Amino acid sequence: MEITREIIEENINDPEKLEDLYQSNKKIFTEIIKTMYEPEASLIIKYWYTRLFYKPAIITADTDDAISGLKKSNTKKYLFTALLVILTWLPLRQLVIELLSSFEENIYLIKSIPIIFSVTLSLFFLFDSIKKIKNIALSILPNIIALIYLFLLEYINGSPRYKDEYQSFNNAFYFMFILLWFFILFTYSNFNIKKLYYSAFLEKCGEIIIWSTIFLIGGIIIVFLSLALFEAINVDVNNFYEKNIVTLGLVASPFVSLLVIDKFNKVKLSVIVANIFLPIILISIIAFGITSIFTDVKPYEDRNIFILYNIMMVIVIGVLVFTGSNGINNKILNICSYILPVVTVILDFVTISAVIYRLSKYGISANKITLLGTNIVMLGHLAYMIYLKFKHKIEQNTLYLPLYFLWAFIVVFIFPFIFKMA
DSSP states (O other), rough: OOHHHHHHTTTTTTTHHHHHHHHHHHHHHHHHHHHOOOOTHHHHHHHHHHHHOHHHHHEEEEHHHHHHHHHHHHHHHHHHHHHHHHHHHHHHHHHHHHHOOHHHGGGGGGHHHHHHHHHHHHHTTTGGTTOOOHHHHHHHHHHHHHHHHHHHHHHSSOOSSSSSHHHHHHHHHHHHHHHHHHHHHHHTTTTTTSSHHHHHHHHHHHHHHHHHHHHHHHHHHHHHHHHHHHHHEEEEEHHIIIIIIIIHHHHHHHHHHHHHHTTTTTTTHHHHHHHHHHHHHHHHHHHHHHHHHHHSOTTTHHHHHHHHHHHHHHHHHHHHHHEEEEEEHHHHHHHHHHHHHHHHHHHHHHHHHHHHEEEEEEEEOOHHHHHHHHHHHHHHHHHHHHHHTTTTOGGGGGTTTTTHHHHHHHHHHHHHHHHHHH
C-alpha cells in the first residue's frame, strides 16, 4: 500500500484507516508523521507523533544505556559512511589519473563510475542490516552484472561498425542510469519488490540533489579561493587538487547529504524548491510553445530544439511525480499541477510527430527508435497523471514508474543486439 502525506491527511479522521496505513508500512508512516508534526498540527497528528516518538522524562539507567547506544550507533554510521566514501573515491581518483594521462584510450572506464556509486549508496541504505550476507549480495550482484555487461558491449562487440550500433551502445549506457536507480530503490525498500517505497525514495533523491548542489557550490568556492592563495605564494597545487580534493568532494557530497538529511529530517528543501519551480516551469513552457509557433526553428528539422523538447519533458515529469507524491496544499500550485501535464502532453505530441517525421525523412536509427519509445512512455505517464489528478488520486502516479524500468531494460539489453545484427 502506497503511503503519502496526502493519503494520511485524507484519512485523518479515520482511526482504523490510519492504523491500517501504519501497520502496512511502519517505516514510511513514521517518517511522514515526523515531517507533519509541528506546534499547530492537529490533535491526531500530535497523538501519532507522541505514540511514535515519546521518550520518558525520567532519566534511568535504561535510558542512559539507550542514549549511549544511540550515540554509538551514530558513530558507527559516520565511520561506515566514511568507509563508503573512501571505497568510492579510490577508484574514481585512479580513473581521473588514467583519463588525464590518456583520455581517448581510457574513456571506456567512465562507464564504471555510476555503478560504483550505485553499489556504495545501496550499501549505505543497508547500514541497519549490513551484517546479513544475503542483503549485501542482493545489493551488489545486480550492479556487478550491469558492470560486466557494459564492458562486454565494449570488448566483445569490438569497435562499432555502424553509426546505429554506436548509438545503441551509448543509449544502453545512458538508460543504465534508470536501472541503477531502481537497484538502489530495491535496497532502500528492504528488497520487498511488491512494496517498493517510491514516494519516500523520491523525496530522499530530491533532498540528495539539493543538498549535494549546495555542498558542491560551497566546495567550488573554497577550492578556487585555495588555489588563488597558493598561486599568490607561487606554489602550484592544481594537479594535487584535481586528483584528490576535487574528486573527494564530488564523491563525498551525496553521502554527507544523506547524513544531513537524517539529522535534519524536518527540513524538506526539495519540496520547497519543487513547489517554487512548478509555476515557473509552466510559464516557461507556455512562453516557449507560443514563441516557437512564430519562429522558423522547429524540432522537425533542428536537432538541438528536438533534444531540448525532450529535456524539458523529462524535467516536467520529474517535478510532477515529485510534487504528486509529496502532496500540494497551495491553491495556485494545485491549479498549476492541473495545467502543466496538459500543456506537456501537447509538447509531447509535437515531439512524437517530429520523431515520426525524422524517421520517414532520414530513415530508422537507434536514437530515433529509442526517442520514439521514450516519448510514448512519457506520454502514457502524463495521461495517467492527468487521469489521477481529476480522480484526486495523484499520489498513485508512482505506480507507473515500473514501465520506465521495463523500457530501460529493453534499451540496455535488447537494442544493442538488434542494431548490431541489423
